[in-house]
Structures are given as structure tokens and as C-alpha cells.
Amino acid sequence: MENIEIFKTQDGSIGLYDKALDEVFHSKFGAKKEAFEKFIEPSLFYKDKPTKILDICYGIGYNTKCALENFSNIQLIDCIEINKELVLKSFEFEYDDKINEIIKNNLKKPDFIHFYIDDARCVIQKLDKKYDVIYHDGFAPYKQSVLWSEDFILKITSLMHENSIYCTYNHSKPVLCALYKANLTIGKVIKENKTIATIASFNPDLIQNKYSEIELGELNTKSAITYRDKNLNLSHFEIIENRKKEVELSLLPTLSQYKKQLTKQFQE
Ligand SMILES: C[S@@+](CC[C@H](N)C(=O)[O-])C[C@H]1O[C@@H](n2cnc3c(N)ncnc32)[C@H](O)[C@@H]1O
Numbered sequence: 001m002e003n004i005e006i007f008k009t010q011d012g013s014i015g016l017y018d019k020a021l022d023e024v025f026h027s028k029f030g031a032k033k034e035a036f037e038k039f040i041e042p043s044l045f046y047k048d049k050p051t052k053i054l055d056i057c058y059g060i061g062y063n064t065k066c067a068l069e070n071f072s073n074i075q076l077i078d079c080i081e082i083n084k085e086l087v088l089k090s091f092e093f094e095y096d097d098k099i100n101e102i103i104k105n106n107l108k109k110p111d112f113i114h115f116y117i118d119d120a121r122c123v124i125q126k127l128d129k130k131y132d133v134i135y136h137d138g139f140a141p142y143k144q145s146v147l148w149s150e151d152f153i154l155k156i157t158s159l160m161h162e163n164s165i166y167c168t169y170n171h172s173k174p175v176l177c178a179l180y181k182a183n184l185t186i187g188k189v190i191k192e193n194k195t196i197a198t199i200a201s202f203n204p205d206l207i208q209n210k211y212s213e214i215e216l217g218e219l220n221t222k223s224a225i226t227y228r229d230k231n232l233n234l235s236h237f238e239i240i241e242n243r244k245k246e247v248e249l250s251l252l253p254t255l256s257q258y259k260k261q262l263t264k265q266f267q268e
Pocket residue numbers: 024025026057058059060061062063080081082083086118119120121137138139144146147
């Protein structure tokens with residue numbers, strides 16, 4: 001695991017840090033806690049239902065492991081990860097022994113867990129199932145925009161049915177805008193009065209803490225302009241550069257102009 005450092009997070013679970021990217025894989029407040037609060041808890045609607053899961057950016061598998069711990073009727077988990085070494089070692093990282101044993105066995109001989117080791121942009125184009133739950137856990141867009149484009153998110157949503165639940169820690173405006181454009185209802189995952197993650201579904205009844213009309217209005221500002229990667233083959237830098245140009249040329253209001261306009265309307 002060249003370039004990757006291991007550290008203890010505050011809940012005692014192991015976290016990883018990518019030195020080359022200067023980015024953490026897991027929250028310093030708790031890798032296991034993060035998986036539960038941002039991914040598993042928001043999708044507990046499926047706790048006891050037959051469930052097919054897609055885990056995009058498996059890493060060392062916290063989201064998959066935590067789902068295995070909390071869901072009673074998992075039929076299938078498809079995991080996508082570009083780094084083969086992480087996947088092959090994922091059962092060696094401290095976790096409940098029984099869960100690590102399931103991962104180890106499925107790596108040796110896939111039963112209900114399948115591992116796709118490649119760029120998620122390639123894998124996503126080959127998948128044709130509908131998943132009940134999708135976890136999307138890429139590195140932050142300012143480090144790796146390739147997994148946050150409107151185009152990639154549209155591919156993800158093509159793998160969802162009416163009652164699927166999509167979960168990500170990301171609640172940045174370009175990502176919310178891409179989900180909204182894909183016709184999903186978007187909601188906030190809130191802990192201690194703070195938004196910590198995003199949940200989305202085609203079915204509005206499955207979404208608590210929906211974004212309000214006023215908040216959705218913010219998606220019609222420059223700050224929410226999405227990342228674009230039409231053929232899913234641009235580099236991170238191309239995507240960032242193209243977005244920068246689009247923002248410069250855009251006639252949309254800035255976020256602060258939108259907020260000023262709103263305040264004015266309320267005062268009138
Ligand atoms: C924030 S970490 C995910 C942590 C993971 N969910 C876990 O429980 O360990 C992001 C992961 O995305 C992977 N990744 C980066 N680019 C990718 C790509 N283009 N396709 C698939 N995986 C990618 C990284 O190798 C890393 O493991």
C-alpha cells in the first residue's frame with residue numbers, strides 16, 4: 001500500500017490517508033461511525049427487506065461491512081474499487097471477525113458479493129441491474145472530480161428503481177444539482193443540527209429532511225454548476241478547467257446575489 005498511511009480514528013477503527021492525493025479515506029472522528037451515520041442509517045428502510053446494494057468506491061469496505069452488520073436480508077452487493085490491493089487486503093483490517101470472514105470468502109469465491117476492480121466510470125457502463133441501495137463514496141470533487149460529474153451521476157441513477165435509495169457523504173451544490181437534474185428528491189442527513197450527508201430517491205416519501213424550495217433555488221446559481229464529463233473519459237484537471245470556464249461565462253446569479261434577492265423579497 002504505497003502512498004497510503006494508516007491511522008486510528010476516534011471511534012477506535014482504522015482510517016487511511018492517501019499521501020499522494022493528500023486526502024483521507026475516512027473521517028478522523030470515526031471510520032466505522034461515518035459508514036453507519038452517512039450511509040447505513042439513511043438506508044435502513046431496507047433493513048429487513050431483500051436488498052441489492054451497489055458500493056461505489058469500496059476502499060477497505062466499511063460501507064459494505066457495516067451494511068452486512070445491519071441488514072438482515074442482503075441478496076447481493078456489487079463493489080467497485082480502482083485499487084486492487086485495498087480490496088484484497090480489506091478483510092485484514094480490524095472489524096467483526098464474522099464480517100471479515102464473509103468478505104474473505106467472497107474474495108476467494110464470489111457468492112453474493114462481487115468485486116469490480118476498475119475505474120467506476122467503466123464499470124458503471126457495464127452494469128444493468130437495478131439496485132435498492134447505492135453508496136457513493138468517492139474522494140472529494142476538488143481532489144477527484146471524475147466520480148462527481150452530472151454524467152456519471154446520471155449513469156448511477158439509471159441503476160435505480162422508484163424506491164431505490166442513494167447515499168453519499170457529499171452535500172456540495174454541484175452534486176446536489178446533478179441529483180436534482182436526474183429527477184431525484186434530495187434530502188439532508190442531519191446530526192447534531194449539521195448536514196453531514198445526502199440521501200436521494202425517485203420516491204419523495206422515502207426522503208426525510210427534504211431540501212426546501214428556497215434551498216433548491218440555490219441550485220440555480222453559479223455555485224451549483226455541475227461537473228461535466230460527457231463521455232466519462234476526461235481527466236480531473238480537464239473537468240475542473242471546463243467547469244471554471246462555464247462558471248465564468250454563465251449568466252446565472254452568484255449564490256450571494258440569489259441570497260440578497262431573497263432578503264429583498266422578504267423585506268418588501
Ligand atoms: C473516500 S475513499 C472510500 C472509502 C471506502 N468506502 C471505505 O470504506 O474504505 C475513496 C475510494 O475511491 C477509490 N477510487 C478513486 N478513484 C476511483 C475510480 N475512478 N473508480 C473507482 N474507485 C476509485 C479510491 O481508491 C478509494 O478507495
